[in-house]
Amino acid sequence: MGPVIEAQGLSYEYPDGTTAIRNVDTTVERGERVAVVGANGSGKSTLQLALGGLIDPSTGSVRYFGETTDAEAVRERLGVLLQDPDDYLFNATVREDIEYGPAQLGVPRDVAERRVDRLADQLGLLDLLDRPPFRLSGGEKQRAAVASVFAFDPNVLLLDEPFGAVDPQYRERILDLVTDHEGTFLLFTPSLDMVPEVAERVILVGQNGSIVADRSVREVLTDSSLLVENGLRPPAPVEMFEGVLDRDELPLTVSEARRYLLKREQ
Amino acid sequence: MTGVVARSAESITGALRAVFTAEQVAAGDGFLQQRDPRVTLLSVSGFAIAVMLTRSLSVTVMFGLITAVLAWLSAVPLRRLATRCAVAPFVSALIVFPQVVLLPGDPLVQVFGLAVTDAGVAYVVLFTMRVGVGVALLSLIVMTTKFSSIIAAMRELRIPVTLVWVIAVTYRYLFLFFDELWRLILARNSRTTGRLGSRGGWYDAKQLAGIFLLRTLDCGERVGQGMRARGGDRPPSPYRRSRTIDMYDYTLAALAVIVMVGTVVIRWGL
Numbered sequence: 367m368g369p370v371i372e373a374q375g376l377s378y379e380y381p382d383g384t385t386a387i388r389n390v391d392t393t394v395e396r397g398e399r400v401a402v403v404g405a406n407g408s409g410k411s412t413l414q415l416a417l418g419g420l421i422d423p424s425t426g427s428v429r430y431f432g433e434t435t436d437a438e439a440v441r442e443r444l445g446v447l448l449q450d451p452d453d454y455l456f457n458a459t460v461r462e463d464i465e466y467g468p469a470q471l472g473v474p475r476d477v478a479e480r481r482v483d484r485l486a487d488q489l490g491l492l493d494l495l496d497r498p499p500f501r502l503s504g505g506e507k508q509r510a511a512v513a514s515v516f517a518f519d520p521n522v523l524l525l526d527e528p529f530g531a532v533d534p535q536y537r538e539r540i541l542d543l544v545t546d547h548e549g550t551f552l553l554f555t556p557s558l559d560m561v562p563e564v565a566e567r568v569i570l571v572g573q574n575g576s577i578v579a580d581r582s583v584r585e586v587l588t589d590s591s592l593l594v595e596n597g598l599r600p601p602a603p604v605e606m607f608e609g610v611l612d613r614d615e616l617p618l619t620v621s622e623a624r625r626y627l628l629k630r631e632q
Numbered sequence: 633m634t635g636v637v638a639r640s641a642e643s644i645t646g647a648l649r650a651v652f653t654a655e656q657v658a659a660g661d662g663f664l665q666q667r668d669p670r671v672t673l674l675s676v677s678g679f680a681i682a683v684m685l686t687r688s689l690s691v692t693v694m695f696g697l698i699t700a701v702l703a704w705l706s707a708v709p710l711r712r713l714a715t716r717c718a719v720a721p722f723v724s725a726l727i728v729f730p731q732v733v734l735l736p737g738d739p740l741v742q743v744f745g746l747a748v749t750d751a752g753v754a755y756v757v758l759f760t761m762r763v764g765v766g767v768a769l770l771s772l773i774v775m776t777t778k779f780s781s782i783i784a785a786m787r788e789l790r791i792p793v794t795l796v797w798v799i800a801v802t803y804r805y806l807f808l809f810f811d812e813l814w815r816l817i818l819a820r821n822s823r824t825t826g827r828l829g830s831r832g833g834w835y836d837a838k839q840l841a842g843i844f845l846l847r848t849l850d851c852g853e854r855v856g857q858g859m860r861a862r863g864g865d866r867p868p869s870p871y872r873r874s875r876t877i878d879m880y881d882y883t884l885a886a887l888a889v890i891v892m893v894g895t896v897v898i899r900w901g902l
């Protein structure tokens with residue numbers, strides 16, 4: 367096994383003096399599925415950029431795969447998807463955008479082409495491949511961006527709010543892609559609904575940009591006061607059964623809640 | 633933002649955006665679209681270099697005709713080609729315009745006590761035409777060949793990586809530039825009501841310009857991160873699109889060589 371990402375004393379200050387993340391120490395092991403949650407402006411996206419080696423931290427460092435602190439040396443293994451698809455898609459057509467990563471990172475052409483076809487099919491982009499990305503709808507852009515990061519088959523995924531503008535049908539497809547991914551996975555999101563579906567561990571970023579909790583999904587998502595203190599809210603099923611059930615029995619997802627209700631009927 | 637300023641800002645950005653994104657023709661099955669990207673790139677930019685070298689009006693007109701024929705064969709509407717490249721000759725005409733009085737020659741008319749010379753007028757006309765035809769030729773490449781194929785062809789032709797890099801980044805940046813401007817104008821329009829009059833419009837336009845600069849810089853930085861996340865730090869290396877070179881490719885390349893040699897001979901003699 368061994369750690370994939372080790373961050374030590376990571377802080378980042380924007381040029382205007384805003385300190386977005388403060389003294390972050392964290393280690394992500396190979397194959398771990400982590401959700402980084404926090405309120406708007408808490409510093410999730412900044413943390414993602416720093417962990418992905420796209421900004422130089424003001425203090426501290428990140429070590430990748432226990433080998434190096436130079437992200438460019440391991441770029442093909444890091445799948446960093448930025449929050450805003452408009453920052454991510456910059457080629458003339460959707461196809462060129464999906465191909466861009468594989469081409470730059472040396473994936474053989476036939477392999478890349480098969481991946482483009484498969485991802486476009488899966489994410490409903492087949493009819494959009496020859497269109498310029500900026501002429502797509504919000505959700506379509508998001509899907510194109512997701513396809514672009516999966517296209518080079520990175521080992522570690524760091525996805526910032528990939529479900530944002532996507533409708534339920536494609537949300538499900540992206541979820542499938544994520545669960546089929548065999549490597550390490552980090553999701554950065556302010557909404558907790560999808561978290562139990564994709565993660566085992568939750569890192570809660572407080573409003574001042576430091577980590578306030580780093581525990582299992584159940585422990586964090588059932589701790590209402592902790593979540594509310596940090597500008598979040600537990601998932602609906604937890605809120606619904608809070609006080610009715612013991613904390614370790616609280617359903618985290620709608621289907622868990624359903625299963626519980628059906629069992630009680632019998 | 634209301635009024636004339638707003639409307640013109642919106643239509644100008646709309647037009648510019650269309651100019652830099654007129655890629656649809658590239659998918660057509662015209663003459664240039666079916667050529668090997670390397671052949672298109674070399675031949676057509678060869679024509680463009682030749683037209684920049686020539687000093688003869690009739691040679692320039694001949695290049696204009698070649699451009700029109702190539703456009704016609706490639707199903708590129710001439711009007712679209714013309715609107716796409718109108719800006720460059722217009723700007724260069726403005727720059728060289730003083731030459732109408734500066735160049736010595738036979739005076740044609742007197743304007744404000746300055747003599748407009750025949751040599752001056754001829755120079756400005758020729759210069760503007762050369763720029764116009766040259767830009768039209770380069771636009772033809774972009775309108776008939778996918779940008780990633782152009783980049784791939786440059787790499788295959790062993791054009792220095794730095795140059796390819798600069799071209800790729802400039803192109804992408806222009807794309808973003810007009811896109812950002814477009815979004816900014818839409819965003820402002822969506823939240824302004826009532827009449828401002830032309831003064832308010834100008835005030836607004838100045839503010840808009842300032843914010844636009846900040847936004848493009850910022851956007852450039854974020855897109856830079858987006859590129860880097862997918863290996864953008866490495867030399868541009870899109871997949872090749874070249875195919876086996878056929879009769880038509882050889883014909884186009886041969887024509888380009890003949891025309892270039894001819895131009896050089898006409899300019900400098902043997």
Ligand SMILES: Nc1ncnc2c1ncn2[C@@H]1O[C@H](COP(=O)(O)OP(=O)(O)OP(=O)(O)O)[C@@H](O)[C@H]1O
Pocket residue numbers: 380381382384385386404405406407408409410411412413449555556
């Ligand atoms: N380019 C920038 N310059 C200055 N400050 C910035 C910049 N980008 C973000 N910030 C500030 O840094 C802090 C963290 O921003 P960040 O984008 O990391 O938050 P986030 O947790 O991703 O929020 P969201 O849930 O809205 O995506 C915020 O206070 C924000 O205002």
Ligand SMILES: [Mg+2]
Pocket residue numbers: 410411412449526
């Ligand atoms: Mg964010």
